[in-house]
Amino acid sequence: MNYIIYDLEFNQKPSVLKNIDRDNISKLPFEIIQIGALKLNNNLDTISTFNALIKPTLYKTIHPFVEDLTKITTEQVNLCDTFPEVYKNFLNFIGSEEITFCIWGSSDIKELIKNIKFHNLPASSISKKYIDVQNYVSKHFNAPNGTRIGLRNAVELFNISTKTEFHDAFNDAFYTTEVFKKIYNHNIVSKTYEPFPSRRLHQPKEKIDTNALIFQFEKMYNRKMTKDEISIIKTAYMMGKTKQFIKNESE
Template sequence: MIQVSYHKLDLEVNKIDYLVFDLEFNQDYNPAKKDRNIITPKCPFEIIQIGAVKLDENLQTISFLDRLVKPQIYTTINPFVKEMTGITMDLLDTAKPFKEIYEEFIEFTTGTTSILCVWGMTDMRELFRNIEYHGLDMSPIPKEYINLQLYASKYFNCSKGVNIGLHNAIELLHIPVKKQFHNAFNDACYTVEVFKKIYNKDIKPCIYNPNKYIRRNTDNSERKKSIPID
């Protein structure tokens, strides 16, 4: 059973906040067409869960966010998504729509200097694409980000072009596995633990240009028929 909660700890906010977040997506499904997915090019992957943890500059938890999102584009859960995440339409039907959850996410990201932290670039791209699809203002979202998957891959000396998966990183770092993967909040928490293990002064944020990636990925969306994993 997925717990949907928002909790803030009474800790002092430092000058830098690291906002580690993870997303789960749904994609349309039409069993009448030989079990093939039907994609809406402007938003092929609809966000159905946002999980995030805010850290101070010492990587101590300040607050966390765990929200399911009621789908408005693909209103039937893809069987693959259901099996992978455990998220059902019964759960999603009781959730708030993206616009309301986005407002909560904006409030959550508010800080002196906020840096988004993700495991791979998919979640960054799809977050901004969902924002644009719903006609919402993306300007409040921090544009500085750290791709922790990239730094973890370097930490483990992966071959060029090879990115280590979150599950493998957790195992190699001997981080206890207490909760299921493919749950946005759990994965965000696991990403935090990896961040703490591999952190060093050479990890620096980059600047994300959402307009560049939204255009490029929308043009290629017809070729992207599988739901992003890890």
């Protein structure tokens, strides 16, 4: 099995919308303009690389924020192939062997699938198995719950040499590779990305019949409940419903 460690750079909708279908914006909020990747074998040796800029077809002008961040210009991408052609080349790079994607965070696989489907290309051709390297690195450094370590910080924490700039898809894929090598062990397992997770069946909202509840207490005690007692019963019910006083059998 091989590992494909990849990173993406995106363009986004312009501040002023001109000749762009709003429905397309909702389908594709982020349009891929660069794919960078490294292919590793089981020994984590790099056996191949991939790097391609992509000519956008939805947001045709590179957003000023994106250009400032990535240094990718409209003039550059206008000379490149569009996504369908680059995707075909990317599939050829991946090859026919079993692979697992390694990515920094889970968003890149979500956006890759969105771009594939937007261009009516076969998403079934690409593996859905992935390892969220950022998640494992954050656990490695005991990051607080709800927080994640950024790629630049991870590179610094592992004392990895930085000879190239961040926010370039190929460079970021390279740094993700170096970080992955630092944390790799057999406890790291892949997940399967599901674009449309099955929804739980809608359960009708339950409502307590307070009148019946109070009536039951009145039957038990053979008398009417006072206003204070009714209030206590209702409060006790709600406190029990929150399960805050549940005890384990061992306690």
